Structure formats: structure tokens, C-alpha cells
Amino acid sequence: MRYVIRRLAQTMFVVVVVTFITAVALRFLPGGNDVIVGLKAGPGATPEQANAVIKELGLDKSIPSQYFTWVKNFISGDWGLTFHTNERVADAVKRAVPVSAYLMVYAQVFALALAVPTAVWSAYKQNSRFDRLATTSAFGMLSVPNFIVAPVLVLLFSVQRKWIPFPSTYRSLWDSPVEHFKAFILPTFTIAIPLYAGYMRVLRADMINTLQSDFITTARAKGVGTPALLFKHALRPSLFSIVTSAAVQIGALMGGVVIVEGFFSLNGMGMLTVESIFAHEYPTVQYCVVILALIYVFTNFFVDLAYAWIDPRVRASRTLG
């Protein structure tokens, strides 16, 4: 318990730092307030209009009070309007987050569900034909970039076979599940292929190490059968690297798959962030960055908890230390 509280305190500290930097970042834009006024109120704004903009964004206040107002607005959901379209920023982000979240969850589940059994069996049957096939194909999957994989998948399943419409439109899971999955299946594959390959290789390497440990021989000498040996004894101590890399991927997938999102016209966080940057929609960029940062920070927090679950020694040493 003390371990959890410590980790949580550290996490909160990072959260404060991240939000602070993003909140006051508006002050350090090239061109200063004039540019912001120009973007928001249009060229040739009157001094009154300019003052109103500056006031709205809190640029007239001291840095701490600007920060606190910003945090208050962030929590209350009052994120202001976009510069150009006068849409509420919160609405734009709210539309993008679930798209990215679905994509991330599907890709992760798919990649992990495939990688864990493959890696375990590969490690157990090291250098077997199965293992060689698995490692070589994983190497191949890692080396093909997603902007190649995506069009190939479309060619195979939408053009030649016409199984999946392209481009398909995003539908929510609850409204029409079938359309929803049709929209997500190809982008999920595209992302999951290299993910799977990475996870497979990482877990396989750790499993091979673990399977050489003395305690595995002990378990064998007890008469433990192969499935129990692999999944009850060997898998858990081998999870460190794969948990770490899967956690890093959560953040990366939420905001970093712009090419895939763009190709399949899924308007997720990655597209929103990039488009906002090009359009100089600074508040939208701010909120996207903060949300991605928070996702990173909290995944890291949960990863630390996962380490403690995986290995009791972590619990002991980190509470003492």
C-alpha cells in the first residue's frame, strides 16, 4: 500500500509539471500575443477585440493565476472555442478520443493475444521449425512500414475481394457494431502486425531465459506438466519487458499513428493533433498534448503497479528504498 501511495505521489508531481508547461506555453509562441489575436479575431481586430482575446486566454494575468484558471477550466470541461471554426474544443477532442481508444485497444488485444502463445511456444520449442518460422516472420513484419501494409490490406480485402468497404466511415460500437468493426478491422491489422512482432520477440527472449532457470527444473522434477510449467511457472517472471513495451505503445498508439488514421480516414487523436498544429489551433493542440501526456503518465503508474504484481521483490525493495 505504501508503495502505491508513493508511486501515486510521484505521478501527481509529473502531472502538475506537464500541465503547467502546456498551460503557459501560449506565452512563448513565436510572434507573441499579436499572432494569437490575429488568429482568433482575424486580421485588423480592434484593440477592444484584442483585449477580449487576451483576457479570454488569461494572457493578461500572472503565470500562476493563468495556470490555475487553466486547470479549473480543464477540469470543468470549459475548454473554450477553436480559433477558426468557433467549435468547442472539448467537442473536437471528445470526438477524437474514442476513435483512438478503440484502435489502440483492438490493436493491443489482438497483438498480445497472438504474441503471448506464439512466444511461449517458440521459446519452449527453441530452434524448432515453428520457432524459426515465428521469429523470421516476426522480423519481416517489423521491417515493413505501415504505409505499405495499409494499402496492401486494402488492395486484398477491399479492392480484390470487396469484403470490407473502403473508405469506411466510423460508427460507434453501440450504434452499429458490424459497421464499427468493418471500419476498424483493417487499421487494427495494420497496427497490430508490427506490434505483435515486437511483443513476440521480446517475450520469447525473456521466456528462453526463464526456462533455463533452476526453478523450472525444480518444477519439472515435481512432475508439473508442460502447460502448467509454461504458464504458471515461467510466464509470470518473463513478463517484465513485454509489459513495459506494451505500456509504451498505449501512449504511442493514442497519438502517434497519424499515417494509419489518415489512410483509413479515422479522425483520432493523431489526426486532430496534426491538423490543429497545421491550422495553428493552439488551444486544441494544448488539450491534445495534455491528454496524451496524462495517458502516458498514468499508464506508467499502472505499469509500476504491474511490476509489483509480477514480482514480489519489487514490492519489498521499493517500499524500503
Added chain:
Amino acid sequence: MSPQQAASARDLVQASSRQIEGPLLEVTDLHTHFRTDRGLVRAVDGVSFSLQRGRSLGIVGESGSGKTVLSRSIMGLLPKRNTERSGSVYFEGREIIDLPMAERRRIWGREMSMIFQDPMTSLNPVMRIGKQIGEGLRLHLGMSKEDARATALHLLRDVRIPEPEKRLDQYAFELSGGMRQRVMIALAMACGPTLLFADEPTTALDVTVQAQILDLINVQRRERNMSLILVTHDLGVVAGHTDEIMVMYGGRMVEKAPTRVLFANMKMPYTEALLNSIPKIEDPSHTRLNVIPGRPPDLVNPPKGCRFAPRCSFAQDRCITEEPPLMTAEHPEHVYACWYPVGSPSHRARSAELAANAGAR
């Protein structure tokens, strides 16, 4: 099925009831070879012996003499890949050398089990002690979770671990080395095996707890009427703890005798050299340690004659060209493989010569 067949089938099922006559374990001409890039490593090269119920046997030899491989290949624990095993291992009245994996697993833990060398690494680091001990009980004896836990507690008491209730829910890293080895013993004894292997059980432990662990193994062995095979490089360890001793060199058995007979009348110069390499308490300080010169033989190309000949101070021409067979000494259970055993005229003459040389220097 005839009545006799039915009866023998029942006997097989009840093998663990331990009512079968004859020796518990009979190993005949066991070979274990490993295929490597350098060639075939003959780690165990034709070993035969038998072990009676409730008796204990010490297997002694240097590192690389094949003693660990021998114990593991009797149990069948070695990975199949790149291993060639031949010969016969007769255990509890049946041949077990080529049992299928599923049946071998039924023996492991239940009828034979093993205590390993390093208690630091031999316990699962992420599984609670109680669960590790209980696993075999649930697997082999079909115990419920609660019963397995209660039995594990019993076992921890038997191996004299302080505060056993608390240990059940602890992890290996929370225990000292000696305690971990006690846990290993509890784990190995859990299902009441008839044969217990202990592979260098005290080598990784503090000297102060070594004797305690050996005594514990022995007490438990007597109480549970287990047979014990104790593998060690230390003649001193087996001296007080086993009924018989077998000395291995280069994958072969070179001498075997009841413990008392061996120490009173050892025949192999190698056994003698092993004994002499143990420092004696009555030696004045700074006495040079007696070492056996040279290195253990290359098991890919073992020497043609006696495998110990290249390092033996007493070797003669015949030792290099002709391999000595196992010969029986005065005591009927004492066998050795040497052309010029300790106490023979030529051995005595050479001893005198060596002593004279040492004196002259």
C-alpha cells in the same frame, strides 16, 4: 485378460504401495552421451549399481566426473534434445528408462524427487512458499487447496523452519539460504517419494548450516524410509551420512563400497587422492594443500586405458594401454577398477619412492 495379467496390472497400479521385493533401484550399463559440436561427450559411460530400499548412497567425484548427469539421467530429467541415453534403469520393479513423458511425470515428485544445489535459484521467485510445496500434493495426491496448505505447514514443521505459518505466505527472497534449502527438502519430500536425490545440497550454503541440512535430510530419510542418493564432491560430506559410497571418475564408476569399508580399505588411488585433498585439522598451519595434478579427462576423447592414469602418481604402462575392469576386493560389496590398487606391492614400492623424493627435496 487372464487372472495373472489382472493381478500384475493391479501390482503396477499399486507400485507406490512399496510392497515389491528386490532392490528399489537397479541401474545397468547406463550411458548418457551429449551430442555437441566438438563430438559426443560421454558424460556417463557404462555405470551399473543397485540400491536397496531405505539405504543411502553417496556419489563422489570432481566436477565433470558425471555424477550430476548420472543422477539426472536416472531420474530422466535431462532434456531429450542432443542427449543419447542407453542401458537400463529398473525402479520399483519396472523399467523406466524409456517411459513416455506423461508417465515419467507421474513418477517425478511422487516416487523420486530431487533437492538441488542452489536454493537461491531453485525456488520460484514469484510463487508463495506454501503454494510451491502444495503444488505437488495437489497434482499427485489430488488434494484440495486447504489440505495441500495444511500438509505444507506440516512439512515446514518437519524440516524445522521457525514460524512455519508465516512462511507459507512468504516468497523465497524473504528467506535465508539455509531456510530455502529446508523448503526445498520439504518440497522434495511432500508426496512421500521412495527415492530422494540430493545434488550437492550443501555446496551453496554457509558452512555453519551445512551439517544441519545433512542431518535433517538423514533424519527425514529414516523417518520416511526413503532411499537417498547424495551427490557431492566432498568425501567428508558423505562419510557420516551414507551407507555406501560410489566414486566416479570420467563418467565411470571407479570404486564402490559400504562407507566404513571404503574408508578403512580404499583401493583406488583416485579415492585416496580425493581424501588426501581434504585439509586436515591436525595439520600445522600453512601446510600446502594436497591437490590432484592435471584436469579431469576430456569426455569427448577419453584416455584409452584407465581414465585416471594420466594424473595418477602410481600409473604404469599397463594403466595407459588397458582399461581395468571392476574387480571385487576382500569385502564382497567392495568393487574397484585399478590394476595396482592401494596396498598392492607395486603401489607400496611407488609410495616409498615418492616419499623418498619428497624427503630429498
